[in-house]
Amino acid sequence: MHTEVELQDSHAHAPEPADAPSIFDGLTEPQARAVRHTEGPLLVLAGPGSGKTRVISRRIAHLVGCGIPAWQVLALTFTNKAAAEMRERVLRLLGDGAATRGLTVTTFHALCARLLRRWGDVAQLPGLKPDFAIFDSADQMVVMKKAIEGLSLATSNWPPRSVLSRISAAKNELLDAAAFAAQAHDFANKTVAKIFTAYERGLRAAGGVDFDDLLVLTARMLRENAQVRQACQERWQYLLIDEYQDTNRAQFAIASLLAGTGGGVAGEGRTQGPNICVVGDPDQSIYGWRGADLSNILDFEKAFPGASVIALGENFRSTQRIIGAADAMIRKNTQRKHKALFTANPVGEKIDVIHCRDEHHEAAVVLDWFRARREDEGGGGKPAWKDMAVFYRTNALSRVVEDAFRSAGVPYVVARGTAFYQREEIKNALGYLRIVANPDDDVSLERVINTPARGIGDTSLEKIRAAAPGRGLTFIGALLAVGTGGGASVGVDLTARAQNAINKFMATLDGWRDVAKPGAFMGADAAPTPGAGGGYVVGSLAELVERVIRESGLEAMYKAGRTESDEERLLNLSELVTSAREFEETYDPDADPILSDPRTPQPPASVNEGRSHDVLTMLHAYLERVTLVADADSIDPAQGAVTLMTLHAAKGLEFGCVAMVGLEERILPHARVAEMPEQLEEERRLCFVGITRAMHRLLLTNAKYRSFRGVPERQISSRFLGELPPDLVSASDQSGYDEPGWDRPSIDFAPIARQAGVTARGSNWSSSDKPRARAGGRVIAPGATVRHPQFGIGRVEGVTGGNGARAQIRFRDVGVKTLVLEYARLELIDEG
DNA sequence: CACTCATTCCTTTTT
């Protein structure tokens, strides 16, 4: 133990010397134990607010302090934000110098992307191209639709969304298309298996991988290729995984393969097993729907025998009342290992629970509550806007809150990191860039080939599309052939105009590729252009982005439009250039795991000094970065604004004052638990996560009426509210009604037997308060008489069950109509 | 071929 001295002297530019603490300063005994543990597997069960991030960053600093080279340390998180924060905290302890060189702190997905780029060809993963693009969910959808249509199936029978989610589930279980097909026995599964195969083919043909592939392919590569596995194991001797409760099977496989079995060379007396440290909290597992497997954390000691376990139960964040409420609630979960949750903090104020009239009233209540908090003198002093947050279960709930904040002039930010990159103009610009990076990307190609309109219309494209596969041509190959050889040479009969347009387009693409390619005629060595936009070096990424925006015609297109949104789009495009420039400036090849060489497991040292990396490499890295951003990544507490976000995005954060809206049955817990009761406990954990984000004050609200898709529905108070100890709560009913039952959690919500019958749920009548509300949830069967708001009285002739259930109904005036029960506002008159 | 307007279909959560 020699930490302190070493740590303090070796770093000249630690920002604030006064701030450079001893690594063990102010730690509790269990925290210090976790920091001190270096060799062998370690499980840290870290309750909310237990100083987890602090422990992790100090532990890394301690490892380095013990003489372990930083480049041997790999820390994995789920979001870029968490990675950035962890990295920053380590650097604060150790300084950004030689001591931390090569330290790898990144997300699972980003690590996998880098490993696949570096090793994909060595491992010979079938169909994986070195230039592969990462397809986000919108891209996946395009490929999926094509796959389904290519099999002559209807997207109405095989909804791309749900097929994708089944495939995703399979991939999370490490099943590939062949393995999935092998265990598919009924018709539905066999069909999904076929679609799976076609989807994979389409994805690979476009040189793409989806999010799940990043994990699956990496797991496979590590499992099957000894060379890659050894290289990684040799490089990363110390593995650390945050939010371990959220890992799925693929991530577990990756972690195990990276950890290996022994922790270094045999015979060195290390018998404890690999140096893998995982940190998590089973009570905060909220990604079950994405394949997270709680048994990874619950069975850690089985997977890594001899593991030490340290529980961090003391909470340093919240008041006693908040902790008491959270603890009481989470105890209702039965599938759970109890872990003591306690705090030495002040008792604090009671938790406010307010029943509101509707969502607009609810938003106003939240606003008032925040304003009142700004005058609070109590614990934490007067909070600023940035110390406040609103959480909700679904994104759809944010709109009303946003509106209220906007019109009240209260600053707010919505945590939607992906939103910027989902915008039409940005997707267009990125589409072009993606083609430059990977010409096979036909999803991007089809997106932008006629955006802005350049005379390559549907009819021409259809002809080319029809001809391409028969000739073994990719889409871009066909375009090239059409352009150079003339359409006739590949059996495509195009108008001269279309051919010209295609030629021109291809020439433009070529120009960009010359910029991106190293050593091309406008390569990195050329002199700087003091162009109008000026300042940057030829061969820079930002220049490429700017060129693409201009020469693609996107700029002109949005300039021509004179609506407000067009102006905004132009601004966004220049924002994209800025983001590229920023990326370029901070691009650090040293931090890039792909550059570690297997034969020389040394840190890359100063090999990559200077700007020798070419634009294409940087473009790949940039696109990768841009596709792997998460909602939570955009949260920047430096902004003086209230933060609005989903409960999922809130994990890992803390705020002085928190308001949670929509504590209603069918929202939190979500409606899906009616069909899948086993998901209730995850919903409760989600609520637990929300509550435990609050340091001083917590407000929980719900509304009596809430509109869904414009239709107001009567809401029922969330059962979770009923689970809070009454003495910790200060409840008030401002709904303007006084009905019994409103305060009580619903028991009316038990799963409805689905059988052959179909439930006409919700029955959303006009705003009148007739007793027919009770018709909701009843079974509609053939023979029943119903009333439709437009069509009048009708008789049910037949029903089809399942999701999106429909009924054929014969109306007196309009004849037989097929209606989707969920949306047709049917009123049951007689069960027949 | 491009643009506008009507119709349809949804809404968990996200790397």
Added chain:
DNA sequence: GGAATGAGTG
């Protein structure tokens, strides 16, 4: 209430 198709027109 809104995005994403599709039909119809210039």
